[in-house]
Amino acid sequence: MVIRICVGTGGVGKTTVATAVALNLARQGRRTLVLTIDPAKRLRTLLGLEAGPGEHKVRLGGAPPDLWAAQLDVEYTLAQAVRQYGDPGQIDSVLEHPIFHVLISSLAGMEELMAIEYMDQAIRKGFEAIVVDTAPSRHAFEFLDKPEFFADLVSFPLVKLVGRSYRIWAASPLGRLGRRSLELYSRLEDLIGAHVVSQVLDFYSLFRTIAEGYAERARTTVERLRHAGECGFIVVTIPSKAEQDSSFFRKELTKRRFPIEKVVVNRCWPSLPEPLEVHSDLEREALTWCRDVASTQQRLLSELENRLEGQGIAAVLLPELASPPVGLDGVDRLAGELRNDDDEP
Amino acid sequence: MSVKLVVFCGKGGVGKSTLAIGASLALAEAGRRVLVVSSHPIRELALSLSLAGLEEWNRAAASGLYVVHIDPLRVLASIVRKGVHPGRLAELLLSSRIYRSFVEIVPALKEFAFLWKLQELATEPRANQSHPFELLLWDAPATGHFLETLKAAVNFEQFFVGPLADQGAAISAFLRTAVLQILPVCVPEEMSVDETLELVESLRRLHLKPSGFLCNMVSPLLSQQQELQPFPESWGDLGIFIGQHACEERHQYGRLRESRIGSVMQVQRVNREEPNLDFLLRIADQLRNTGLAEMLEE
Numbered sequence: 001m002v003i004r005i006c007v008g009t010g011g012v013g014k015t016t017v018a019t020a021v022a023l024n025l026a027r028q029g030r031r032t033l034v035l036t037i038d039p040a041k042r043l044r045t046l047l048g049l050e051a052g053p054g055e056h057k058v059r060l061g062g063a064p065p066d067l068w069a070a071q072l073d074v075e076y077t078l079a080q081a082v083r084q085y086g087d088p089g090q091i092d093s094v095l096e097h098p099i100f101h102v103l104i105s106s107l108a109g110m111e112e113l114m115a116i117e118y119m120d121q122a123i124r125k126g127f128e129a130i131v132v133d134t135a136p137s138r139h140a141f142e143f144l145d146k147p148e149f150f151a152d153l154v155s156f157p158l159v160k161l162v163g164r165s166y167r168i169w170a171a172s173p174l175g176r177l178g179r180r181s182l183e184l185y186s187r188l189e190d191l192i193g194a195h196v197v198s199q200v201l202d203f204y205s206l207f208r209t210i211a212e213g214y215a216e217r218a219r220t221t222v223e224r225l226r227h228a229g230e231c232g233f234i235v236v237t238i239p240s241k242a243e244q245d246s247s248f249f250r251k252e253l254t255k256r257r258f259p260i261e262k263v264v265v266n267r268c269w270p271s272l273p274e275p276l277e278v279h280s281d282l283e284r285e286a287l288t289w290c291r292d293v294a295s296t297q298q299r300l301l302s303e304l305e306n307r308l309e310g311q312g313i314a315a316v317l318l319p320e321l322a323s324p325p326v327g328l329d330g331v332d333r334l335a336g337e338l339r340n341d342d343d344e345p
Numbered sequence: 346m347s348v349k350l351v352v353f354c355g356k357g358g359v360g361k362s363t364l365a366i367g368a369s370l371a372l373a374e375a376g377r378r379v380l381v382v383s384s385h386p387i388r389e390l391a392l393s394l395s396l397a398g399l400e401e402w403n404r405a406a407a408s409g410l411y412v413v414h415i416d417p418l419r420v421l422a423s424i425v426r427k428g429v430h431p432g433r434l435a436e437l438l439l440s441s442r443i444y445r446s447f448v449e450i451v452p453a454l455k456e457f458a459f460l461w462k463l464q465e466l467a468t469e470p471r472a473n474q475s476h477p478f479e480l481l482l483w484d485a486p487a488t489g490h491f492l493e494t495l496k497a498a499v500n501f502e503q504f505f506v507g508p509l510a511d512q513g514a515a516i517s518a519f520l521r522t523a524v525l526q527i528l529p530v531c532v533p534e535e536m537s538v539d540e541t542l543e544l545v546e547s548l549r550r551l552h553l554k555p556s557g558f559l560c561n562m563v564s565p566l567l568s569q570q571q572e573l574q575p576f577p578e579s580w581g582d583l584g585i586f587i588g589q590h591a592c593e594e595r596h597q598y599g600r601l602r603e604s605r606i607g608s609v610m611q612v613q614r615v616n617r618e619e620p621n622l623d624f625l626l627r628i629a630d631q632l633r634n635t636g637l638a639e640m641l642e643e
Contacts, residue, residue, distance in 0.1 A: 010357010010487050011537075042536055135489075238358075240617070270583055277579055285565050286576070286587050296616040322589030324535055 001230050002030065002129040003119075004261065007249055008236035013266040015042040016325060017236045017318070018133035019069075020335040023328065026065035030129040033122050037072045037115045037135040037143065044071060048327060053077075055125075058328070068127070070118070077114040080121065085213040090206055099203035111135055112143035113150060113214075120217045141252055144225070147218035150211075225258055232261030239268055239297040242304050250311070262314040264338070265301065269294040269320050348467045350481045350523050351641060353559075355530040356540045357487040360561040363620070364530055364612065365484040366396070366412070367628030368637060372480060373410035374403060374629070375638055381412045382466060383484035384459050398622045411478070413466075417455035420462045421448055456490075456497040461512060464519045480641065488540055492547050495520065499551075526556040526641065533563055533597040545606055557607030557640060560598055562614040566591045567598060610635035 002025055006018040015036055022034035033055060036043040043049070047069055049056045053076035055068040082094050094100060115132065122130055134143055225231045233253055237245040246263050253260050272291050278284045301317065308315045318334055325331055353365040362383065369379045400407040422439055429435035438444050448454060467481050485491045498520065501513030527548065531541040545555060566573070566587075573591055576584030601609045612631050617624045632638075 011359060011532075041539075045536070045539070270586055272583060273581070276583075277577055279577065280574075282566070282569055282571065282574075283576060285569075286591070289565050290583070290587055292616050293614065320586075322586055323593045 001123070001224075003225060003231040004129075004131045004234055005225065005231070005258075006131070006133050006234045006236050007253075008134075009241060009245060012236050012238045012241070012245075013318075014038070014236045015046060015133045016331065016334065017234065017264050017266060017338070018131045019043065019046060020331050020338050021234065022067060022069075022129070022131040023065070023331055023335045024339050025129040025131065026067035029065075031066040031068075031127050032129040032131070033068045033070060033127045034131045034133065035070050035072060035115075035118060035122065036133040037111050038133060041071070043069055043133065046324075046326065046331065055122075070122075072111060072115055072118055074110045074114045077118050077121070078110070081117055081214060082210055086210050090209075094203075094206050094210070097203050097206060112146040113218075115143050116147045116218045116221050117214060120221050123221075141256065144222060144256065144258070147215075148222055151215035151219045228259035231259060233258050234261050235263045236266060237263065238266055239300050242300060246304065246308065246313075250313070260313055262316055263304075263308060264316045264318060265304070266318045267320040268301065268317045269297055271298065348478060348481055348524070349641065350463075350467050350483060350525050352483045352485050352525070352527045353530055354485040354491045354527065354544070355488060356537050359530045359532050359537055360612075361530045362484050363625075363628060364559055364561060364632070365482045367612075367625055368632050369410055369412070369482050370396075370399075370406065370625055370629035371633045371638060372641070373406040375633075376405065376409065377480055378409040378478050379411070379480045379482060380466065380478040381410075381482045381484060382415060382463060383412070384415050384417070384486060385484065396622065396625065402622065402626075415459050415462050417458040417462075418448065420458040421454070424458075424461070453493065453497040453500060456494040457501055457509075457513070457516075459494060460498055460516050460520075464516050467523060468519065488544050492544075492551075495551055495553075521552070525553070527553060528557060528559055529555050530559045530561055531601070532561050533567070533594040535593070535597060538597045538600050541601070542604060545604065555606050558601050558609045559612060559635075559637075560601060560609050561612045563598070563611050564591065564594060565613060567594050567611060608636070608640070610637060 004018075004021050004025075006014045006021070008014050015038060018036070019034050022032050026032040034043070044051065047056075047058050049058070049069055053070075053073035055070045058067040058069050079095065082091055086094055112135075115134070119130060119132065233249075235246055235249045235253075242263075242265050250260060269290070272287075272294055276287060278287060305315050316338060318337055321330070321333075325334065351368075353361045353368075355361055362385065365381055365383070369381045372379045396410070396412070399410070425439055425444070426432070426435045429438055463481075463483065466478075486494065498513050498516035501509050502517055503513075529541050529544055531537040541558065548554060573588065573595075576588055578584070580587075598609065598611075610632075612628065612635065615624055615627045615631075
């Protein structure tokens with residue numbers, strides 16, 4: 001199993017880099033999936049895929065590598081998990097519950113939980129390599145932290161207890177009495193409305209088996225991402241953010257014991273050969289502007305390369321393309337630059 | 346005078362924070378009292394630290410400019426502290442597992458808390474009684490999360506009953522009636538423009554419409570009226586690169602204009618090694634020239 005996770009802030013080309021990495025892995029003969037969590041439809045545009053949940057085969061000329069692409073669909077993944085792991089008698093109650101609708105219609109925070117679930121589903125489907133293109137999320141590591149947090153949460157004795165017994169308890173006269181006597185609980189009810197509290201508890205009592213199963217799978221999958229032999233994180237950045245991003249992600253990944261494979265600096269401008277003949281003001285302006293961008297970048301990048309070398313982290317510089325790559329040909333050019341020396345063709 | 350809420354939204358990495366802070370500088374220099382509100386993780390806020398030195402440079406501007414970072418968990422805690430008495434009980438509740446689990450498991454609660462605080466800041470500016478803010482600039486999260494945040498209010502109103510639903514209704518009403526100006530930020534690239542036009546559609550479904558677009562990181566070639574000629578052959582690949590870049594830029598800028606949503610304001614890429622006050626002032630200068638201030642005065 002090979003797992004590569006591309007992390008980085010928004011707009012740096014994570015999807016493109018993830019696809020190029022996946023293409024390299026597929027060419028080595030692995031059944032490969034590139035999964036994007038990013039709600040932007042970049043992956044589909046890039047590979048010309050059809051809309052819809054699930055994996056789509058990427059079509060290539062010549063001897064086609066086994067490359068598949070999927071865009072995370074939260075509603076689909078969650079419903080899939082409910083159907084697969086829920087108590088058969090309760091599936092409909094869960095899918096029709098008002099809280100379930102809040103979950104899937106607001107979706108806030110659900111991508112992070114479902115990404116790990118989707119990875120687990122993909123491993124079960126027999127993929128040998130998975131490349132994940134993470135969302136430029138509110139907090140870069142929510143998609144790794146949240147499942148672990150969720151797993152902790154469902155194992156709290158109180159949540160377990162409420163999950164198991166809430167429906168019976170709430171219906172009993174003793175339950176009503178007991179709830180009143182629980183001062184904190186009733187304060188929470190006063191504050192946000194009794195109905196909300198009971199709806200949430202009611203939902204989680206139904207959702208319990210699914211949640212507990214999810215928590216267990218999520219723990220295993222996240223733990224898997226800590227095995228350096230199997231998994232590597234790729235930090236994707238651009239020259240102007242490279243310094244800040246690489247030190248931030250290095251610190252956060254190390255703290256969580258996740259292995260870094262390399263730092264990819266995307267969109268590096270070409271260097272300027274000197275001198276160049278200039279015939280018009282427009283040309284002069286173009287050249288000054290371009291020189292300004294390129295030389296600022298070069299100063300930043302040479303400092304970065306020195307620093308990363310000292311830390312034993314590989315750095316790969318990818319060129320800026322005048323327009324974003326479309327189709328696999330565009331990706332192919334970048335894939336070549338990303339290939340490791342020890343990779344077999 | 347009513348407070349105006351200006352929203353800087355758009356794809357990740359297009360410069361929303363930079364332009365929000367740049368705009369706040371331009372407005373503060375013109376004597377307006379401005380508050381920039383963001384919900385980004387602290388790291389992103391490093392940019393606002395670049396404002397250090399503003400006081401020496403322009404005391405008047407510094408006195409009218411505030412930047413706040415809203416942490417939803419702290420907002421929720423303050424709501425609890427306000428609603429639960431005595432204080433020790435509130436602290437007990439806040440440190441209890443019931444509360445902590447609840448805050449994490451109610452979907453979109455944090456986004457909801459953010460909007461709550463935003464509404465509070467917009468409708469009861471109490472930070473400085475004698476000088477209330479005239480303009481609130483919301484440095485919004487990236488598109489997907491921004492839309493989720495907007496929907497959180499409607500969802501709370503629809504799916505819940507009780508105090509949270511009432512608050513949801515109040516926030517939705519505020520968003521509908523506030524003097525709201527939405528300014529999507531984008532860069533002149535296909536993906537960014539695609540996403541911006543999709544955002545316009547999503548906003549329309551929420552009965553909202555952008556006031557105009559901010560096209561960031563453009564080259565000086567974009568404002569040249571003359572037709573582009575091929576660059577000299579001796580420039581080699583570089584000439585091809587610049588030429589393609591300039592064409593692509595014109596094309597994408599044209600798509601924004603053709604959407605006829607509002608004016609498309611250009612901001613040129615400012616090269617920098619580190620964001621500092623000088624960098625922000627250069628952005629502010631450009632924004633002044635785009636007519637942004639006049640647009641916000643309307």
